[in-house]
Amino acid sequence: MTEVERHSYDVVVIGAGGAGLRAVIEARQRGLSVAVVCKSLFGKAHTVMAEGGCAASMGNANAGDNWQVHFRDTMRGGKFLNNWRMAELHAKEAPDRVWELETYGALFDRTADGRISQRNFGGHTYPRLAHVGDRTGLELIRTMQQKIVSLQQEDQKRYGDYEAKLKVFAECTVTELLKEDGRISGAFGYWRESGRFILFETPAVVLATGGIGKSFKVTSNSWEYTGDGHALALRAGADLINMEFVQFHPTGMVWPPSVKGILVTEGVRGDGGVLKNSQGERFMFRYIPDVFKGQYADNEAEADRWYDDADKNRRTPDLLPRDEVARAINTEVKEGRGSPHGGVFLDIASRLPADEIRRRLPSMYHQFKELADVDITKEPMEVGPTCHYVMGGIEVDPDTAASSVPGLFAAGECSGGMHGSNRLGGNSLSDLLVFGRRAGLGAASYVESLERRPKVADADVTAAARTAVAPFDGARDGVAEENPYTLHTELQQSMNDLVGIIRKSDEMQKAIDKLAEIRRRICGVTVEGHRQYNPGWHLALDLRNMLLVSECVAHAALRRTESRGGHTRDDHPQMDAQWRNKLLVCSVADSDEVVPDVTIAAKPQEPMRQDLLELFELSELEKYYTEDELADHPERKA
Amino acid sequence: MGYQAKLRVWRGDDGSGDLQDFTVEANEGEVVLDLIHRLQATQVPDLAVRWNCKAGKCGSCSAEVNGRPRLLCMTRMSIFSEDETITVTPMRTFPVIRDLVTDVSYNYTKAREIPSFTPPEDLKPGEYRMQQVDVQRSQEFRKCIECFLCQDTCHVIRDHEENKTAFAGPRYLMRIAELEMHPLDVADRRNEAQTDHGLGYCNITKCCTEVCPENIHITDNALIPMKERVADRRYDPIVWLGNKLFRRNGG
Ligand SMILES: Cc1cc2nc3c(=O)[nH]c(=O)nc-3n(C[C@H](O)[C@H](O)[C@H](O)COP(=O)(O)OP(=O)(O)OC[C@H]3O[C@@H](n4cnc5c(N)ncnc54)[C@H](O)[C@@H]3O)c2cc1C
Ligand code: SF4
Ligand code: SF4
Ligand code: FES
Numbered sequence: 001m002t003e004v005e006r007h008s009y010d011v012v013v014i015g016a017g018g019a020g021l022r023a024v025i026e027a028r029q030r031g032l033s034v035a036v037v038c039k040s041l042f043g044k045a046h047t048v049m050a051e052g053g054c055a056a057s058m059g060n061a062n063a064g065d066n067w068q069v070h071f072r073d074t075m076r077g078g079k080f081l082n083n084w085r086m087a088e089l090h091a092k093e094a095p096d097r098v099w100e101l102e103t104y105g106a107l108f109d110r111t112a113d114g115r116i117s118q119r120n121f122g123g124h125t126y127p128r129l130a131h132v133g134d135r136t137g138l139e140l141i142r143t144m145q146q147k148i149v150s151l152q153q154e155d156q157k158r159y160g161d162y163e164a165k166l167k168v169f170a171e172c173t174v175t176e177l178l179k180e181d182g183r184i185s186g187a188f189g190y191w192r193e194s195g196r197f198i199l200f201e202t203p204a205v206v207l208a209t210g211g212i213g214k215s216f217k218v219t220s221n222s223w224e225y226t227g228d229g230h231a232l233a234l235r236a237g238a239d240l241i242n243m244e245f246v247q248f249h250p251t252g253m254v255w256p257p258s259v260k261g262i263l264v265t266e267g268v269r270g271d272g273g274v275l276k277n278s279q280g281e282r283f284m285f286r287y288i289p290d291v292f293k294g295q296y297a298d299n300e301a302e303a304d305r306w307y308d309d310a311d312k313n314r315r316t317p318d319l320l321p322r323d324e325v326a327r328a329i330n331t332e333v334k335e336g337r338g339s340p341h342g343g344v345f346l347d348i349a350s351r352l353p354a355d356e357i358r359r360r361l362p363s364m365y366h367q368f369k370e371l372a373d374v375d376i377t378k379e380p381m382e383v384g385p386t387c388h389y390v391m392g393g394i395e396v397d398p399d400t401a402a403s404s405v406p407g408l409f410a411a412g413e414c415s416g417g418m419h420g421s422n423r424l425g426g427n428s429l430s431d432l433l434v435f436g437r438r439a440g441l442g443a444a445s446y447v448e449s450l451e452r453r454p455k456v457a458d459a460d461v462t463a464a465a466r467t468a469v470a471p472f473d474g475a476r477d478g479v480a481e482e483n484p485y486t487l488h489t490e491l492q493q494s495m496n497d498l499v500g501i502i503r504k505s506d507e508m509q510k511a512i513d514k515l516a517e518i519r520r521r522i523c524g525v526t527v528e529g530h531r532q533y534n535p536g537w538h539l540a541l542d543l544r545n546m547l548l549v550s551e552c553v554a555h556a557a558l559r560r561t562e563s564r565g566g567h568t569r570d571d572h573p574q575m576d577a578q579w580r581n582k583l584l585v586c587s588v589a590d591s592d593e594v595v596p597d598v599t600i601a602a603k604p605q606e607p608m609r610q611d612l613l614e615l616f617e618l619s620e621l622e623k624y625y626t627e628d629e630l631a632d633h634p635e636r637k638a
Numbered sequence: 639m640g641y642q643a644k645l646r647v648w649r650g651d652d653g654s655g656d657l658q659d660f661t662v663e664a665n666e667g668e669v670v671l672d673l674i675h676r677l678q679a680t681q682v683p684d685l686a687v688r689w690n691c692k693a694g695k696c697g698s699c700s701a702e703v704n705g706r707p708r709l710l711c712m713t714r715m716s717i718f719s720e721d722e723t724i725t726v727t728p729m730r731t732f733p734v735i736r737d738l739v740t741d742v743s744y745n746y747t748k749a750r751e752i753p754s755f756t757p758p759e760d761l762k763p764g765e766y767r768m769q770q771v772d773v774q775r776s777q778e779f780r781k782c783i784e785c786f787l788c789q790d791t792c793h794v795i796r797d798h799e800e801n802k803t804a805f806a807g808p809r810y811l812m813r814i815a816e817l818e819m820h821p822l823d824v825a826d827r828r829n830e831a832q833t834d835h836g837l838g839y840c841n842i843t844k845c846c847t848e849v850c851p852e853n854i855h856i857t858d859n860a861l862i863p864m865k866e867r868v869a870d871r872r873y874d875p876i877v878w879l880g881n882k883l884f885r886r887n888g889g
Binding site: 043049096103104107115149152223224257258362370372483528530536 | 688693712750757
């Protein structure tokens with residue numbers, strides 16, 4: 001049999017970003033033995049790149065804030081398609097999760113009275129984002145990494161071994177989940193360094209693998225974002241929901257070409273930066289959609305006053321939810337009012353003193369200076385939309401983060417529902433903490449409830465190993481040899497151009513045809529060299545995940561004949577109340593294919609609990625809901 | 639705009655390796671990492687390199703360019719002339735795994751040896767109060783992206799494998815300083831900095847500060863103040879007496 005290194009744990013967490021680390025901490029604190037597996041070095045997960053902040057209604061900057069306001073903002077941002085229970089838990093628990101980080105050693109920026117400072121962000125009624133300059137994600141990752149170290153130090157004292165109960169498996173990629181009688185029994189993968197295989201025998205797996213951005217050409221995401229967790233869950237029999245909703249962040253760098261897509265934090269606008277077109281016009285005032293009319297300032301004077309007096313003035317439309325801003329920029333560029341390199345201008349230089357810009361946005365200052373030769377304290381930045389975040393993901397139970405497969409849990413960006421059709425900035429970091437913890441708890445309770453642990457079948461291990469080395473075998477008969485890099489580029493290009501920020505039915509059909517072609521060619525992917533740290537091989541294995549996830553996105557997008565949040569259709573430009581409570585569910589048939597076929601089905605959402613529904617005024621709900629759905633609203637009955 | 643750049647890249651593994659010459663296209667605005675990626679995609683698909691963010695935020699792509707420790711994603715091609723051969727080698731202080739990828743586990747081992755943040759016992763979550771001026775000092779050190787370039791460059795371990803056990807390196811000595819300066823940390827870390835983590839090996843040459851891509855003033859703001867605190871404690875007569883008595887009792 002293939003040589004495989006074996007380990008046994010109570011819980012295996014796949015992913016060492018914010019969600020994964022928080023799950024690890026929780027499960028270990030419940031007394032279980034935990035492994036955490038990640039593709040990069042420990043501490044380098046995507047979360048490290050998050051800039052702006054972490055949303056929590058602590059009310060430090062404005063005492064009017066509370067969970068109800070946060071809940072309402074989140075539901076509005078997601079155009080009422082969110083899983084309301086997740087949005088509720090998130091809004092209620094986020095403050096505790098942030099305060100907890102301080103007990104681990106986090107150092108957030110402070111208010112004058114010594115509490116955690118909070119900044120403005122798009123779609124949030126009050127300044128709500130706990131932050132550290134513009135490197136909040138780094139603070140989160142490092143804090144939890146250091147908390148894990150402290151747990152290991154306790155284990156060292158108790159058991160004489162740092163790794164007795166909690167071990168990090170870094171630069172290790174999981175390629176397959178294993179099951180016995182429908183329950184999770186283990187996870188199979190390889191060490192990137194040596195190419196050697198590794199097997200985790202475990203009754204519980206928490207997926208915290210992040211997003212899918214590497215399926216698009218222009219993206220703020222790193223090579224890790226190949227949708228592994230999404231694909232692993234599908235193949236294990238779990239469902240994905242909301243895959244048509246992909247967030248294009250309005251402000252990515254557009255020049256030079258090699259950095260196109262790299263993120264410019266929304267914090268720039270939160271701190272006073274404004275968007276302008278080539279004519280110098282602050283164009284966002286022309287793009288306030290009907291559902292938000294009345295909530296945003298309609299003139300520059302009021303918008304500018306809002307930064308200092310948020311209670312008496314309405315906020316600037318520069319801070320509309322991301323989908324709105326991204327579409328507005330797209331239109332400006334299309335209509336010929338773009339910047340020289342195909343974006344628009346983001347101006348902070350004329351709005352804040354140079355010192356203040358450098359203090360509040362140090363890494364943006366650094367990034368533009370070093371990578372684009374632009375001094376943001378003197379000149380405007382050029383920015384344009386970039387693929388940033390996937391709202392869609394694994395369908396989970398809100399309270400326990402359990403998927404439909406016993407033993408499989410998911411949290412963070414790879415899970416779905418919480419953000420509905422569009423995520424508000426800052427709501428991801430808080431999501432990671434709230435649901436990372438809940439996934440750790442959910443997995444721990446599940447493990448404790450088991451009478452017998454499922455076993456890993458040898459045949460499954462052999463099969464997983466065979467699939468993993470297939471790219472070295474050369475192309476199958478009749479299939480041409482393919483270079484993984486070329487195939488990846490073609491996939492990214494078609495997703496970008498055909499299932500991007502503005503979608504049309506014929507273009508999506510073209511993308512689906514292209515994906516079918518790639519599906520045929522993927523069997524021919526061949527790599528050179530050996531298994532030791534071989535990026536070509538790694539890409540070949542990631543490619544099948546990207547393809548599977550791209551098919552989900554394209555098929556679901558074609559199916560949803562309306563525009564909502566991160567899904568905009570030229571041929572169906574309106575939001576349709578009939579679609580509001582419908583979820584598109586992706587699943588795959590149980591098969592041995594490298595990339596199994598995707599099925600899409602619509603299913604209704606559970607109606608919102610009455611007390612939560614009553615947090616909204618009828619007049620607002622009427623913009624989103626059908627008549628029937630609102631029959632029980634007290635304002636209706638009165 | 640584009641031109642053919644000359645790259646000399648170290649290729650090999652822990653056993654052996656050598657510098658290999660390549661010619662690869664370079665375009666306006668590109669960084670060395672872009673060229674390495676182009677090499678991967680067009681000429682050497684199995685060329686090993688670490689990277690994640692491509693924006694100087696994750697500290698993955700550390701290597702040496704013309705002998706200087708640098709982040710590959712933040713090294714612009716425009717700082718070199720078009721006819722210059724650019725040499726890219728792995729970090730020298732750490733064992734090579736393959737090509738530009740090194741075994742940096744030394745750093746994770748050191749991280750684990752530093753006692754963790756110790757908050758006051760009676761302080762509940764949500765009750766932490768700190769002033770911006772007080773957190774700012776430690777915040778500077780928390781900007782660290784753990785690229786390990788300072789560790790790579792520090793002469794105490796750069797060609798002195800034998801010092802690695804006793805010396806935590808600038809990154810982790812700075813971590814001790816960070817906790818020491820944390821407004822709410824209650825542990826006293828001064829003695830251990832000297833005895834367990836090798837602060838005494840540092841002779842403040844500032845080489846670490848010079849290569850830090852985050853421009854953290856490692857030497858001036860962390861190491862020197864830490865040395866001063868250690869000196870204060872060690873020569874404080876009461877502490878000195880206390881240590882002696884404790885030792886006598888204990889022994
Ligand atoms: C540039 C940028 C800025 C952002 N700014 C903000 C912000 O200010 N506020 C906010 O709320 N959100 C922000 N976001 C979004 C937020 O950072 C992410 O959504 C979030 O960090 C995702 O965290 P996660 O824990 O789900 O996954 P990640 O942090 O991405 O971690 C995924 C982990 O899974 C591992 N993994 C993946 N596949 C496998 C596999 N097959 N085997 C083993 N391990 C695997 C990876 O190695 C990694 O460790 C930003 C995103 C970007 C890109
Ligand atoms: S200042 Fe100290 S730690 Fe930094 S390089 Fe010099 S000797 Fe090493
Ligand atoms: S202190 Fe600077 S050079 Fe050292 S690891 Fe941190 S960021 Fe890198
Ligand atoms: S790739 Fe992240 S620092 Fe270079």
